[in-house]
Amino acid sequence: MGNRTALYQSHVDAGAKIVDFGGWDMPINYGSQIEEHHTVRQNAGMFDVSHMTVVDVTGPDARAYLRTLLANDIAKLDDFIGKALYSGMLNEAGGVIDDLIVYHLDGWYRVVVNCATRDKDLAWMTRQSEGFAVTLQERADFAMIAVQGPKALAQAKQALPEQNDLIDGLKVFHGATAGDWFIARTGYTGEDGLEIMLPEADAPALWQTLIDNAVAPCGLGARDTLRLEAGMNLYGHEMDETVSPWQANMGWTIDLKDAERDFIGRAPLEAQQAEGVPAKLVGLVLRERGVLRAEQTIIVDGVEATGVITSGSFSPTLGFSIALARVPAEAEGEAVVEVRNKRLPVTIVKPNFVRHGQSLV
Structure with a gap:
């Protein structure tokens, strides 16, 4: 038996086919992966992505720490509370330890990394935090539901009338707190949508409310074909610790503008660029x-x-x-x-x- 999210019983009750995914018992589909794929492209579907790892970075050196840790520069977020940034987290040779999203919140940052790389990511982030006045807090108390598709925002607003103003105000690739919840206009499908982080105890009720408002449960099989169609990388396939971001269509995430910013892996990346990738x-x-x-x-x-x-x-x-x-x-x-x-x-x-x-x- 693997790890189970707060929505595991909801998946079983809905007849999901459960498979091992990075050590987690997750739904691969609820009957038809193809139908679930089309639902997200044409209407609105949702995914349990509670297996993802959420880490809050706080402290007076949080910004300096992340500017060293990541190849993309979070200084771009300074004037935008709630804005998100996609980046690689690299090793000293310039290989990709993981790809992630970081959100700039009011005086702190929220980082979301992949479940399959959780242990090594947390170990690396902790090791690199030495010398910085920062605190890393894994939010294992969170569940995460991704609502995706052309009708995702409209259906989510029906399910969450109290959050309509927040959802209406969200720009693409931005997030905002709503009490204990965090709602972001991000996703992994090539469609518009939301990723909702919330206390585990609240997740089953939200899942059912979304179903009641015509949002279809979808498994990780459809999520993979959707991300592939959108040209989005999957860690361990398009990139890993032996692959440079230059060779993974991630060159746009490498920020070399500030010559004084010595992020991990910078020197090898500059050498590769000079030599020709x-x-x-x-x-x-x-x-x-x-x-x-x-x-x-x-x-x-x-x-x-x-x-x-x-x-x-x-x-x-x-x-x-x-x-x-x-x-x-x-x-x-x-x-x-x-x-x-x-x-x-x-x-x-x-x-x-x-x-x-x-x-x-």
């Missing part, structure tokens, strides 16, 4: 029959095994297979992927396929 993360489109999967090899310009798929699946929205893949920096145009001893033609595209329900390829 040898590989990049791209999208692949396969319009023939077949399904692209992680670890399939890619042939570029007739050279065997010059690239590899990091994530791949059939795209329910597009009706054909798509993938994220790491290929040589100069690769473009057409390539070939080995699928079950067959060589199938693919097109190299920008690493995003669908946003807000619309095809980008």
Whole structure:
């Protein structure tokens, strides 16, 4: 038996198929992953993401600490209470320990990291806090529900009439506290929506209220195909401690503007940039029959095994297979992927396929 969220019994009662996910017993689907995927693209669905790790960073050195810890610069948030920032947390070699979101709140910061990397993330964050006047508090008392889709905000407002003003006032990639709750306009699907952090005891009632207001429960299977269509990275696939952000389509998260800011991993990243990054993360489109999967090899310009798929699946929205893949920096145009001893033609595209329900390829 793995760890269980406060919503575990709600999933079981709804007939969810439960699987192990990073040591947690989580719903993979409630009957049809495809239907759940379409629900989020066309209407409103919700996910239990309580397995994510929330860490509050407080103290007089919180800002200085995070400016050292993260490749992106939280100084960008100084004038914006509630604004969020996406960043990599890197090791000394410039590899990605984890990717995360940090929110700037009133005098402190809230960081959300991945569940599968919880232990090493917390150990690393604690180790790097030495010498800084900061306190790190894991909020294990929180549950988190993500409500996503074109109708997500409207349906959430019906379920939470007392929070209508807060929800109406939220800009994209911003969050705000509401008593013991925290509501952010963020997500992992390529659709608009909310991520609601709340005390575990409140989670089952909110889950049921959302169901009563036409928000469909969805499992982690649909969440994965949705994030893939949106070109969003998954830790352990598109990046890990051996992969530079330059090679994971995360170059836009590396802030080198302030020459005085010596964040962890900066020197190796600058050296890689000067030398020329040898590989990049791209999208692949396969319009023939077949399904692209992680670890399939890619042939570029007739050279065997010059690239590899990091994530791949059939795209329910597009009706054909798509993938994220790491290929040589100069690769473009057409390539070939080995699928079950067959060589199938693919097109190299920008690493995003669908946003807000619309095809980008």
